[in-house]
Amino acid sequence: MAGVPVELTPEDFEAVTQKPGMCVVDFWAPWCEPCHEFAPVFSEAAARFPDITFARLDAEAHEAVAEPLGIDAYPTIVAFKDGLEVRRVSEALSPEALDRLLVALRAVDVSEEERRKTNRERTEAGELPTGVPEGAIWDDGDEEWSFGPKDAKGRPHGTWRYWRADGTLCNECIMVQGNPHGPFRRFHEDGAVSQEGAFEQGQLHGPRTWIASDGFTSERMHEGGVSERVRKTVMHYDRGTVRQVEHFNGDGQRVVPSTGEPYPTRPAHLPEDAELREDLNQWAKVTLNADRERHGLTRFWDAQGQLLWEAEFDNGRRHGRYWSRAEDTYADFRVHFEEGRAEGDFACGEWALMDAQRAVVLKRDLGLAMDEQTLARSPVFSNLPRSAEGWRELAKEARADRRYREALLATARACATSLDVQPLKQGLEELTLPRTQDSARQVADSVVGNAGQAWAPMADALMRGGEAATLLRGYAVLLDQTDRPRAALDFLHAAMLLAPERKAYLFTRGLILLNLGVADQVQKDAEGLAEAEPDTARFLATYARALFPRFDFWAGQEPPSCTYDGLPEKPAQSLEAIQQLVRKYATRLQAIRGALLQRYKPGAAVSWLPPDLSGLLGNGPVELKQEEMELGEDEQVEIDETLNLEMGFADLTLMLRGDWSALSWLLWSCGETTFKMPTRIAPPAGYGQAAGQASQRLWQSRDRKFRGNSSATKPGQGFLFEGVALGDLHPNLVSIAERQYAETQAMFYWLNDPDNVSPWQSNLRGS
CATH class of the missing domain: 3.40.30.10 (Glutaredoxin)
Structure with a gap:
């Protein structure tokens, strides 16, 4: 109808x-x-x-x-x-x-669309579309045909034209000795002009105009939130640098790009090239380089034309003078303005806080700016321990050289080591800009949220008065993620000394302690967190149990069960092959165990580690292979039994967990109930159910991981993993269960098919 x-x-x-x-x-x-x-x-x-x-x-x-x-x-x-x-x-x-x-x-025009479709098929076949001249060359990167004259050196020289895969002309420009120089035009598929402008010795210069089409077109115009009401855009270039951008509707009236509404009247005293930043409701005069990065003086005003801030930029980074309004920003209520310098985006040198009459209220030297690479190499982030006196000495040296960022970070580590926070508070008071609590927290939260994976921005925020506890916790997280848990713990403890009321920091400490293998303390932190954040506390406790389980004989502790049909009755591999696989699992587990032990002091008692399995390796470790194998004519499978023992602590323990589960079930499948080399194959009555259970639990884990609350396993349902139902597991913990059952399934796939060579075949971990 x-x-x-x-x-x-x-x-x-x-x-x-x-x-x-x-x-x-x-x-x-x-x-x-x-x-x-x-x-x-x-x-x-x-x-x-x-x-x-x-x-x-x-x-x-x-x-x-x-x-x-x-x-x-x-x-x-x-x-x-x-x-x-x-x-x-x-x-x-x-x-x-x-x-x-x-x-x-x-x-x-359907006949024209048919012609274009045929031309696209010709292009896909490597043939010239109709309308494209002989000698044209296809460019895979630009996805265009091109043709034009060349000079004696083979460089494009003269008028060049470009066609789409469908044979429609999309561009024509003048080339001079390989570089665009002179006017150019782009076209919509229907032949109407979509862009026009000019190059001067390879750089855009003068107005560059985009013109919308009422027909179907592949030419880009309404991107980045630009309204469909915008029918023309003019970008003014000065030898590659964008000076101004204007948008117009179909009637030629200038409009706001995101809405197409009439452009507001600019306050009379602002420069003519000041543009409205509608997302901020502010006016801005911004000079851009050829890469559309800020370059030169940038100024912002509010809607009424009052100057808010101005700064000098060098190819996208703040570099030079900076000035800003700062009412209600600093602890001293008299401060209305701030002024200072920046290098490479970071505050440095002398900064002044001024009152409403521009009289100086406070001056502070923020020291030398430190870029990302320099700060990342600083010894303050070393994972090697030092005494409190050693850190204080480093802070003293850094302060003498005006490396105030390093001085404060070294002081934080000294305070964490000595449990005395006063020197850190004193250093912050002497070296950083004194913001209000709200402003300090806002600065810190913004930097941690936007640049918390980088070293220099957080140190810069610290100097500018950002809230120190938040920033030090940010460093703790970053250090833990880069496998420096001892350093992370120092920064986290400094943050906790500054803000002892923040119970959430116990969760961060728990994650760091997990990376250090301190299982007992993690459970205590989970208990301390339980009242304030019960869900987070449960996650932490379960995560600790997952990383540090009780390494006994896991297989057969509960009767295996699954709902699959066609299950095997007994293993298909030979006893000799099974014994060799037991040695491989034991070789891997012993290597992982040794790598984990090396992370502790010699002679340390590590209660959670699995027992020594050297009894399964009568003649010592066996070879672990890495090779490729042909399956039939078309399928190639990779086998990789080797280990990467340089990975992080958590990854090592999860690899340990997967292998431990697989070895337990392998021995159980032969009739064993302890870790001893099997001498016969005597599968228990539930053998087939166990094989199916591994695959079904892997499928359930992946279903829960990828589909979340819409998975087949609802809250409170599913198999228990470390005492928690699958349906109640956090997604990160579901990934651990998935990894364990992927390894166990791979072992059963190998065990039930004599054509399989190794459980570490790349084709044995599907669901």
Whole structure:
């Protein structure tokens, strides 16, 4: 019925979309929120365009239709004309954008679309499309054909033209000795100009204009949040540097790019090239280099034209003078302005805080700026321990050289070692800018959130008065992630001394202690966290049990069970092969155990480590192979039994867990109940159930991991993992269960098929 979308089925899809005339299909999915938001927009358009057939297809329910069409995002709107697909858009369009698409559909010349389709097929076959001259060259990177004259050295020289894969002209420009020089134009598929401007010796110079099309086009214009109402954009260049950008509607009126609304009146005293930053509701005068990075003086004003801040930039980084309004920013209520310098984005040298009359209230030397590479190499981040006196000596040396960032960080480590926080508080008071509590926390939170994976920004925030406890905790997290847990613990303890009321820091300490293998203290921290953050405490306690389980004989502790059919009755590998695999598991486990022991002081008692399995290695460790193997004619499988013992502590313990589980079940499958070399194959009655259980639990873990709350395993349901039901496990802990059962399944796959060579074959870990 005209004016109402048709609900399609696989049976009528072809009949509806292939009939003469125009048709648009909305491919949607029931779980897709943008799809539901777009549905009324689509239905309302159907009433406005009665000459076009509107249809909807539940792509999830009818994968057999959607998958061959390559529909992999929702919603996707596909437009057909006379049975030919002429356009697809994978997003929820606004009513205005949808109307524009539908109007363009009316103007489509099907014979021209057929010609372009044929040309694309010719390009894919390496043949010239019709309309492209002989001698044209295809560029895979730009996905364009190009042709033009060359000079005596073989460089493009003269007028060059470029064509799309479909044979439509997309660009023409003048080349001089290999560089663009002079006017250029780009074109929409229908031949209308899409861009025009000029180059001067390879650099854009003067106005560069984008012109929108009412037809279908692959030319880019409405990107980065630019409204469909914008029909022309002019970017003014000065030898590669962008000086100004203007946007216009169809009537030639200047508009705000994101909304298409009329551009507001600029305050009279601002420079003519000051532009509105609509996201901030501020005016800005920004000079950009050829890479569109800030370069030179940048100034921002509020909506009424009051100067907010100005700074000098050098190729995208603050470098030089900086000035800003600073009311309600600093602890001294008199401060209204701040002024200082920056190098490479970081504050340095003398900074001044001034009152409303620009009189100086406070001056502070922020010392030398330190870039990312320099600070990252600093000894303050070393994982090697020092005495408190050693850290104080390092702080003294750094302070004498005006390396105040290092001085404060070294002082933090000294305080963590001595448990005396006063020197750190004194250093912060003497060296950093004194912000209000709210401002300090805002600075710290912003830097940790945006640049918490880098060394220099957090130190810079510390000098600018950012809240020290938050920043030191940020360093603790970064150090732990880069496998320096001892250093991480020092910074975290310094943060806890500064902010002892923050119970959440116990969670951070628990993660660091896990990386140090201090299992008992982690459980205590989880208990201390339980009242303030019970969910986090449960996660920490379960994570600790997962990394440091009780390494006894895991297999057969509960009767294995699964719901799969066609399970094996007994192993298919020979006793000799099984014995050799036991030696390989024992070799790996002994190597991991040794690597973990090396992380402790000699002679340390590590209660949680698994028992010594050297009794399974009568003649010592066996060879672990790394090779490739052919399976049939077309499949190649990699086998990698080797170990990377340089990985982090947690990864080593998880690898230990996976191998321990696999070895336990391997021995159990031969009838053993302890870690002894089997001398016969006597599988227990539940052997097949155990093999199936490993695969089923792996599938359940992956289903829970990837589908979350929509998985088949609901909260409170599923097998128990370290005392917690699978449905209640945090996603990170589900990944640990998945890893364990992937290793156990691989062992059973090997055990049940004599054609398999090793459990470490790359094809044995599917679900």
